[in-house]
Amino acid sequence: MDRKLWEQLPVYRRLENEVKRHIADRRLKRHDRLPSESQLAAEYGVSIGTVRKALNNLVTEKIIYRRHGQGTFVSPRSRKGRILVVAGRYGADSGLGEDFLNFLFGALDEANSADLPCEPALVELEDFFRNLDDVRMIYPETVGVLFFRGHENLLRAEKALEKQELPFLFYGPNLYGEKSKRYSTVHHNEASVAALLAECYASRGFRRVLSLEDGNDITRARVRLLTEALAGSGIVCESRSWPELSRQPEELRRLAGEFDVISAAVTQTAIEAVQILERDLRLRVPDTIAAAGIDNTPGSWQLRPQLTVVDLCNGENGRLCIRKFSELITAGSRPFHLDGKLALIRRESC
Amino acid sequence: MDRKLWEQLPVYRRLENEVKRHIADRRLKRHDRLPSESQLAAEYGVSIGTVRKALNNLVTEKIIYRRHGQGTFVSPRSRKGRILVVAGRYGADSGLGEDFLNFLFGALDEANSADLPCEPALVELEDFFRNLDDVRMIYPETVGVLFFRGHENLLRAEKALEKQELPFLFYGPNLYGEKSKRYSTVHHNEASVAALLAECYASRGFRRVLSLEDGNDITRARVRLLTEALAGSGIVCESRSWPELSRQPEELRRLAGEFDVISAAVTQTAIEAVQILERDLRLRVPDTIAAAGIDNTPGSWQLRPQLTVVDLCNGENGRLCIRKFSELITAGSRPFHLDGKLALIRRESC
Structure with a gap:
């Protein structure tokens, strides 16, 4: 002081x-x-x-x-600073809930077991925006704000948080360019995600990859990065929109004969594709065509065959976020930029 | 005072x-x-x-x-009493995460939108038990404790919480008899769960039900209650242990020819059964045999065919828990006992 x-x-x-x-x-x-x-x-x-x-x-x-x-x-535990974790309501229809909970429990456990000066506190998105101009008053002991994905929420809150001198951190994909330098980040490095998949496909000797996107910016960026990574290994990658292809089973059957692997930009898409191939078209995964997704949601191991995926390691990254953000808050230092952990989980489907 | x-x-x-x-x-x-x-x-x-x-x-x-x-x-929001929500770490390998998160967001939203005097605060199971004798000191503003399932945790904490004059509530199945009168409860009424399924099967004209349990007390109790409910409609119910049956695909094939519906005591079991039937045995659900589960986890709608389930309505029940528990805490009244909401979600599988 x-x-x-x-x-x-x-x-x-x-x-x-x-x-x-x-x-x-x-x-x-x-x-x-x-x-x-x-x-x-x-x-x-x-x-x-x-x-x-x-x-x-x-x-x-x-x-x-x-x-x-x-x-x-x-007192055995002095009151800790709270890091508000802002998250939308991920219902049973989003499939994001398990990811978020793993993240949150990782952060909670790290705060407790390492006795960090800060602890995560869950805040619901709408409540947060209602109180955006009075964050410190409404959420006592708040020392920072952490956005679990939802980059548009961060942009909407940025000015108000700066005015209140509250540091904030974004956890999510590294697809937002120069803006990301303004605040702290723990990224899913999407080029590394693509590299993990490309390495996997090359090691299996695949020559032709069918890449599925979901019609939003993130999945389109993933497809573009995968195409680039595969080109480096001389592997051909063609992309299709899943919302369209899912309505054309016979086209999917034709593609299954032509390509070595379906690379889905999110695991939910891989699950749907495998189900249509196996159930409606009576083809076999990975015999006819292999399949892989991104994000280790429960569906990826509940499905038969169990899915090969790139795991975004939300639990580990929750630990990393709270530890590094606590350090920044305590030291009052400048924003940091880190890549979170990623891992390829190889299972029967690929 | x-x-x-x-x-x-x-x-x-x-x-x-x-x-x-x-x-x-x-x-x-x-x-x-x-x-x-x-x-x-x-x-x-x-x-x-x-x-x-x-x-x-x-x-x-x-x-x-x-x-x-x-x-x-x-101040625009006076500091609220915290209701500690005790929950184990539900990882991607439990399938319980989505349920829990729906519950927690329901409770958070109710506390905010109805401006209740209490709000839920997540606490991790191990941290909670480490600090069990100093709950009020370690978790400031705590006015009550809520157990999301995990009845054994409640029993372990009961004495210490009473000593600290902290009321507590159990949210989970009503399978713990007389003990449950000692504390507040919002139950999944398991007899009502069985009745919803029995009504569904009777309306479909099913005569023979194959009931799958998972080798634990809750799933065995569910099978027993379903058998009783079906007997009332003159429907035969036979039960099998899923951990055993899942290793005997040919026995499953035989049973699929003999029974009208597989009634799984948890949705995860139904997902596995459908996958073995459709993929390994090349039978069709619901053509060869119908299927239903309990709990609307993401797998239930990600699967083809989408599963008919009894939804335990965790989001709605999270609202109910926090509202009623807040009332009890504010009024200092005696424990209450309520049945939570349940709903049958009818989909392609049954």
Whole structure:
């Protein structure tokens, strides 16, 4: 804190901050006994009344607690800063819920087990936007905001958060160009996703890849990057729109005979394609054509054959996000940019 | 509060509580201006210093805020009591994640949109048990604990929560007998689950039902209740252990010829059964044998044919839980017992 500001604070506030600093530095640990009121008064050269006022406030904040006749002790967990995790309502019809929950539990577990100064707190998208101009007031102890995908939400909130001096982080694909330098990011590096798939297909000796996109920007970008990565290995990649192809089973049958593998830009698409091939067309995956998807949703292992996928490792990346974001918040440093973990999970389908 | 206790409180604490009560009663609303310090001093017959001390504490608690030169105002959302939602880590390998997230978002949305005095806060199972004896200290503002399934967790925590005078609620199946009267419950009424299925099968004219259990108490109880419900309609029900039957495809083929419908005690089992029938045995669902499951997980609509299921309505029931539990906490009343919503979702498989 600025020296001049510090000296404007009332004496009891300065004493409160001293105790908080000792706890943050671990000079005072959980259940440690504080010096007596008269010792504190002597040490800081203030009145007993001032000491008592400071301690009362710290008790109110649950930073310390009193045991009758025994003194004042440090609470076993000092109140943590909250990192608001903003997420839309992922219902049973989105398939995104499991990803998000893995992310959130990874972040929670990291905050607890590493005893980070910050912890994640779930906030619902609509509630967040209703209160966007009063984030610090409405969500007490907030020290940062984390967007789980939904880049358009981040752009909508950016100005208001900057005005409130709240740092924010985006977790999602690295498809937003220069803008992404303005805030912290943990990315799914989409070029690496493509490289993992290209390596897998090359190792299987595939020469022709059928790539399926879903008609949105992210899946189109994935198809483009995969095409580039495959070109490097001399593998041909043709793309189709799944919403159209899914209504043309006979065209799908023809393509299944022509290509080595279906590479779906999201796992949901791979699941649908495999189901149509196996059930309606009576073809076999991977005998007629192999299949792979992106994102290890429950469907990818519930299906027969179980699907080969690029796992976006949401649990691990939740840990990474909260750890690095906590460091940034504590140190007050500049935005960081990291690639999250990715892994190819090879199963029967490819 | 007990009259005698009240009179032992310091005057500034009594004044703080007065303001809080006015806010709780909505006599003071968000952004309302409080009377000036001198008005408050006169109204309550106390010194300006006492008023200032009380207001400072309320500012620290973020219940009110100051605007320089304009006075003191009620914060737009007073700090809410937290209902800890205890949940194990449901990874991508459990299939429970989507259910839990629907429940949690339902509860969050209800707390916000109905402006309830309590809001849900997610706590991870292991962290919760590490801090079981200090719940109020470790999780500030906690006013109650909600168990999302996991009845064994509730039993393990019961004594410690009672000692801390924290009410708790169990959301899950009604299969725990007399014990369930000791705490509040929102149940999946398993007899009603069975009745919904029995009604569905009777309306389809089915005469023979093959019921699959998973080797645990809940699925065995479900099979027993279904058998009873079907007996009432003169429908025969035979049960098999799925872990065994899934390793005997030819026995499954034989049974598929003999029975009208596979009734799986959880949807995951139905998904696996349909996949083996369609893919390995080249039989057709529902032509050879129909199929139904319990719980509307993503797999139930990702599969072809889409599955008929009893939906446990986790989103709606999350709303119900938080609303009723908030009422109980606010009124300090006795445990309640409610049945949650259920719905049959009829799809292609049955």
